[in-house]
Amino acid sequence: MSTSPVLLLVDESGSRRVDPHEPHLSVTDWGVTRGDGIFESISVIAGRMPTLDARFDRLEASARALDLPLPNRSIWTDALRKAIDAHEPVDRLAVTVVMTRGVEGADDSPTAWLLARPARDFTGIRRSGVSVVTLDRGYASDAAEGSPWLLLGAKHLSYATNAAALREASRRDADDVIFTSTDGLALEGPTSSLVVRRGDLIESPAVEAGILAGTTQATAFGFFESRGYRTRFSAIAAAELVECDAIWLVSSVRQAVAVHTLDGHPMPVDDAMTADLNRWLGDEARLE
Known part of the structure; x- marks a missing residue:
């Protein structure tokens, strides 16, 4: 070994x-x-x-x-x-x-x-959650369809923009970022997928908006469906994020972290739900 x-x-x-x-x-x-x-x-x-x-x-x-x-x-x-x-x-x-x-x-x-x-130990951040700022990605939500050479939705090595966005978040005293489109839609994080709860509905942006297909996001949908929630991919207006009942950023290694602050506004956090979601994501029998 x-x-x-x-x-x-x-x-x-x-x-x-x-x-x-x-x-x-x-x-x-x-x-x-x-x-x-x-x-x-x-x-x-x-x-x-x-x-x-x-x-x-x-x-x-x-x-x-x-x-x-x-x-x-x-x-x-x-x-x-x-x-x-x-x-x-x-x-x-x-x-x-x-x-x-x-x-x-x-x-x-x-x-x-x-x-x-x-892997890095993300136990603390899974419990504490993150503060997030929204940053304009500089493309409309339909850019991927009309300009496939932009490689939106591909997981490629050129991560300089993502790293720059995280540095900008740090300058704004935040931990992470949710990218938005120029036409006002919420997209994804630099290294994570976006999942939101509104009542009994769980939503994520659709890949047609030029985002990366989230494998952990798909597993998270399975968790919420097992709890009786409805799930769907939809266009999520960035301006409406502050009205959500919960927001998570999910990824394979960090798993699910709750957003406790969005652009300086306190957000509701369901600690018990977040812990249960992370136990589900950490079950290797379900992990994708």
Whole structure:
């Protein structure tokens, strides 16, 4: 068992484990010089192999959007299993799978790897919740349909804008961000999906608005449906967020965090519901 991060390089023939402390990436790789590539984050709880179909579906959608080869599901599943087996037992592994366009001037072979390491402990923030500001993403909600080259809804490596948004949130004394469209709709967080409750209705923005399809969001819908709530994808006006009965930001590793403050306004928080939702998301039998 390894106490260090476990790194595997992946190609069309399979995967091989390498030393994570040695150099493996060319400085002329398109992923480094242009952020030209895709990735997925996978949460592994207590060493159990999670359900991967939704992750692979999203990874393939991202690959299609960037004209990259479709990942071989069998090879990547085997690589993940190798990483889980090689890593020392921990409560939760954060696994990142990456594929770039490859090295400039070389053949058309992509560069790909899988990195597994202990996840950050988000227990505190799941209990305390977050303060959030809304920030204009700079696109209308129909931009993805008319301008697919913007790669809205693809999980690609160019995260500079997301990182800049989080820095802006910090400058405004907030923890996180909900992006909005220029036509006034709420979209998603820089690294999370948006889930809101209005009475007995649970809603999330639809992917047609140019957001990333949320795998954890889908699992969250299953939780609320099991509690008798109605769920739907819909256009959520950013101006109406402050009127919601609850707001959560959900993602695979951090899970669900409640929004306790929105643009300086206190928001209602259901601590018991949030705790139950996180127990559901943490059940590896349901995790996607």
